[in-house]
Amino acid sequence: MGLFPAMGFIDPSVITTHEETGRFIPLMKVRDGDELEAFIKTIEPLLHTTRENSRVIKHVFSELIRNVIEHAVAGEGANVCATYNKKKNKISIGISDSGRGLFTSIAKSHTLKDDLDAILKALTPGVTGSTSRIGGNEQNAGAGLFFTKCIAQSTRNNFLIYSGTAYFKLKLTPPNQRIIFNPDPTKDRCSIKTGLPNFDGTLIGLDINIGDQSAFKDLIDRIGDAYQLGVKKTKEDYTKRIRFT
Amino acid sequence: MTPLTIRISDITGDFAENKDKARALREKQVLPTLANGGHVVLDFADVDSTTQSFVHALISKVFQDRGEKAFDLIEFKNCNGPVKSLVSTVVNYSLD
Numbered sequence: 224m225g226l227f228p229a230m231g232f233i234d235p236s237v238i239t240t241h242e243e244t245g246r247f248i249p250l251m252k253v254r255d256g257d258e259l260e261a262f263i264k265t266i267e268p269l270l271h272t273t274r275e276n277s278r279v280i281k282h283v284f285s286e287l288i289r290n291v292i293e294h295a296v297a298g299e300g301a302n303v304c305a306t307y308n309k310k311k312n313k314i315s316i317g318i319s320d321s322g323r324g325l326f327t328s329i330a331k332s333h334t335l336k337d338d339l340d341a342i343l344k345a346l347t348p349g350v351t352g353s354t355s356r357i358g359g360n361e362q363n364a365g366a367g368l369f370f371t372k373c374i375a376q377s378t379r380n381n382f383l384i385y386s387g388t389a390y391f392k393l394k395l396t397p398p399n400q401r402i403i404f405n406p407d408p409t410k411d412r413c414s415i416k417t418g419l420p421n422f423d424g425t426l427i428g429l430d431i432n433i434g435d436q437s438a439f440k441d442l443i444d445r446i447g448d449a450y451q452l453g454v455k456k457t458k459e460d461y462t463k464r465i466r467f468t
Numbered sequence: 469m470t471p472l473t474i475r476i477s478d479i480t481g482d483f484a485e486n487k488d489k490a491r492a493l494r495e496k497q498v499l500p501t502l503a504n505g506g507h508v509v510l511d512f513a514d515v516d517s518t519t520q521s522f523v524h525a526l527i528s529k530v531f532q533d534r535g536e537k538a539f540d541l542i543e544f545k546n547c548n549g550p551v552k553s554l555v556s557t558v559v560n561y562s563l564d
Contacts, residue, residue: 256488263483278517278550285485285519293487358561361529362491366520440549443520447557454561461563462556464536466543 247306254300259288262303270314271307276433279442280314283374286367287318287427293363294352295322297424307433313380314433319426325386328352338387339417346372346384346391346408348453358454366450371429373404373446376411380430389417404446406453471507471543472497477514484518490525498530502541513546523558531562 228234248269253262263281270277284303291301297320305316322328326341332355335341344350349357351365359365368384372393375382379402382393392414396402405411452458474497476484484490498508510526512518531538544555 256486260481260486263485264481274516281483281485281517282519285483286521289485289487289521359524359528361494361532362487362525364520364524364528364558364561366524370520439517440553443550443553443557447520447553447560450557451561459560459563460556461536461539461559464539465556465559466539467547467552467555468543468545 248304250302250304252300253288253292253303255292256289258300259285259292262288266305270433272433275439278439279374280316280431280433283316283371283429283431284318286371287316290367291318291320291322291425294328295320295425296328297322312432313430315428315430317426317428319424321424324423325384325425337389337417339389339391339415342384342386342389342391343408348406348450364450368427369406369450369453370446371427372408372411373449374442375429375431376402376404377442377446378430378432380432382427382429384425384427385419385422386425387423388419388421389415390419391415404449406449469506471509472501473509473511473545474498475511475513477512480515480518480522482514482516484512484515484522487521487525490522494526494529498526498542502530502534507541507543509543509545511545512548512551515551516548518551518554520554520557523554524562527555528558528562531559535563 248266253259263285267277270280288301291297299321302319305314307314325345326335326338329335329341329344329352331352333344345368348369349365351359351363353363354360372382376393379396384391394412394414396412448458474493479489480486501508530542
């Protein structure tokens with residue numbers, strides 16, 4: 224998976240490299256917006272899926288890596304990798320950084336108690352470290368992590384975020400249980416832990432079933448509604464007034 | 469006055485996600501055009517997909533600052549379903 228090269232070392236072992244296409248995205252670093260753009264172009268053929276299915280995966284990669292670039296202050300950028308489980312038709316994505324962590328990032332604009340509070344705020348719609356205004360500013364909406372969590376939830380998958388000494392893990396939603404996009408992450412079916420070994424940066428892992436994305440548009444509509452309700456407490460729909468031509 | 473038409477795919481390719489480019493478009497083209505009394509057409513032809521963050525960086529300030537008047541100032545051309553959905557999402561939460 225390219226651990227040694229990604230860390231800047233020569234691989235001490237002799238390995239047989241498998242063909243990447245449709246199997247995995249090797250561990251690599253993404254440091255800025257241009258590298259992110261190039262990375263997204265690189266992964267499209269590796270995903271080995273339809274354009275329709277790849278939309279949501281590219282969306283997730285873009286939002287999570289951009290968070291690192293904009294907020295983490297991580298000199299080394301984002302560490303990114305993914306594997307594809309053909310049997311389960313599932314892609315597992317991992318993104319980490321060794322930056323300042325969520326607490327320092329969110330505390331720039333919000334009062335926080337501890338690392339767990341920072342994680343929960345980061346998952347709350349409309350909260351960003353860029354401004355104390357709920358709903359964000361002209362550059363950030365405080366929506367990226369909420370959207371990503373909801374995307375994992377929509378396919379009844381796991382989502383984990385670990386920063387500092389705490390983590391939040393979204394548990395699997397059982398097949399017979401309705402999926403609800405909660406603006407308050409503590410109302411999710413989740414596991415929360417504190418007092419863990421300190422991790423200075425932020426780590427996110429999630430799974431997505433790549434065969435379930437034919438309704439990406441509907442998914443975005445639903446998550447958007449949940450975000451709007453979380454931030455504004457109302458659900459006004461102006462869609463008919465937008466000039467789509 | 470002829471509206472300013474910006475063909476997004478010329479700047480971003482078929483996946484419009486680069487927020488730095490969205491910010492540059494907003495600050496250098498969209499906002500100055502509107503400030504001078506002009507209109508803007510954002511043409512998403514050949515854009516297969518985008519992100520909430522990109523659309524937010526591109527248009528949310530216009531709707532936050534100008535409210536419902538912004539509907540008369542910006543046109544969204546050639547959007548496919550997912551792009552329309554993201555534009556609607558950002559407009560809906562940007563308007564107070």
